[in-house]
């Protein structure tokens with residue numbers, strides 16, 4: 153596992169920054185220091201930083217903590233959130249900060265960072281400092297939950313991005329570039345490594361490689377926090393699925409190891425837990441299981457070892473609640489997919505990177521503060537399996553026998569088998585057993601193949617049927633939407649179509665209409681708002697029936713289904729694919 | 735400086751926290767109170783109310799084997 157440790161000096165907590173540096177230095181762990189603008193106003197800190205680079209230390213710039221009297225005086229601005237300024241203001245800020253950095257140190261920064269650096273920010277910064285090759289660009293799955301959790305006053309919306317380092321696209325820093333030509337020309341790393349279960353189910357700023365965050369989430373007791381080390385181990389375990397690659401980073405502001413209004417225990421506890429994380433890194437390094445790098449060392453390593461098109465996966469287990477839940481994450485240049493084992497192995501989150509949705513943030517952007525890469529499915533924000541009223545965005549398999557239909561989402565599966573072959577990754581979901589009210593029992597085996605080009609092949613094998621001659625109907629079910637946050641967007645204009653024995657289409661108008669065809673080969677939803685088409689195709693010959701359903705305002709979704717009536721040993725094979733429409 | 739910094743200890747509302755919302759409590763004499771919900775309590779009561787928040791984490795004290 154490769155680890156990056158980043159520290160940033162801020163004047164009001166300078167002694168705690170020095171404490172962090174000292175812990176790392178005593179353990180011989182490499183750090184990258186990211187100067188903040190207020191820290192560049194303090195001669196004492198500049199002296200330290202000069203000495204730091206004199207000793208070969210790596211020094212970059214952190215652009216989120218800007219505010220100080222000098223900043224407000226020189227710019228007339230007051231906001232720390234650099235990603236939310238208009239383009240001209242961003243340029244002014246970057247020129248000011250980079251200019252002063254050069255005056256002090258006689259060189260360009262080695263690296264750049266912000267909670268979020270959007271495409272416009274990175275573009276300007278690359279122009280100002282063309283040699284810089286790495287930046288901290290975004291916070292994985294930070295958005296709706298953190299907005300709520302921080303009293304609706306934290307305007308950082310980064311959902312839908314990669315969890316691990318990536319090559320950002322020119323027109324959207326949170327989207328992995330499709331190829332060299334599409335790439336912005338910098339290596340991006342996330343701000344912290346997040347818990348891949350709890351950052352989806354809850355707040356990413358409670359559950360991360362940030363001991364202060366974990367204290368904020370109450371994931372410790374007294375002075376003990378095994379969770380911090382469990383999370384490291386969880387990331388370490390991903391080497392097995394990613395050709396030996398695993399990445400972890402820590403970037404904790406010094407304000408988290410002093411008095412902090414979101415920590416209900418004395419600073420000494422926060423300091424102990426933070427230090428223990430570093431001690432664990434040192435221990436793993438002595439076992440040969442961890443390599444500490446500076447940011448520029450990592451950028452070089454990443455370019456040499458991880459080509460743009462290389463897919464990446466994360467098999468995540470709950471390490472805090474004890475729920476035994478598992479989520480499988482897949483990411484490549486075309487899509488990001490989440491499979492939820494506890495819901496029978498259904499897709500809980502789906503983003504079409506190959507639609508290449510462009511976005512930047514700032515007061516001059518049509519997106520304003522929303523940097524999120526839009527979803528087609530987000531089961532947490534958009535209902536998922538039915539609870540109160542209708543169900544929402546999700547996938548599942550419906551199994552019908554006589555008048556009765558069972559939903560695979562009710563099967564709590566607690567394991568997953570992951571294999572990599574020359575085509576891509578294959579995820580085998582454990583067998584799911586369903587029992588109908590007349591006593592008929594069936595076993596369904598689900599397999600997912602994640603393929604290049606934004607394609608997910610789904611095989612639903614009717615492995616066992618308790619009555620030999622019984623036939624049941626399997627219906628692949630995809631309920632989609634589109635959006636950025638938890639609120640529904642305008643669905644007008646979405647086109648639903650079915651192809652097979654007949655061809656039909658309708659334009660979404662919230663009228664609960666259904667179109668269907670026998671001998672179905674394809675059903676699809678074209679979402680012009682995000683230039684994305686979501687398609688469900690039948691593999692191994694046409695399906696018996698294909699259907700597309702419009703929703704209504706109390707259920708603003710579209711549903712695509714493909715069904716076949718089968719006997720024991722037979723399979724329903726479909727391909728869920730995403731495409732750019734223009 | 736935020737107004738609450740003048741009169742609080744750095745205690746968050748246990749009711750809001752159970753909903754994953756950080757709300758720093760205000761204090762009026764001995765009594766802490768929440769601006770966003772109906773919670774009130776002494777410091778001791780508040781710390782007691784954190785217990786069920788931690789209680790839901792069944793692996794809180796466990797080193798988990800991964801992989």
Ligand SMILES: [Zn+2]
Nearest residue numbers: 747750768771
């Ligand atoms: Zn409250």
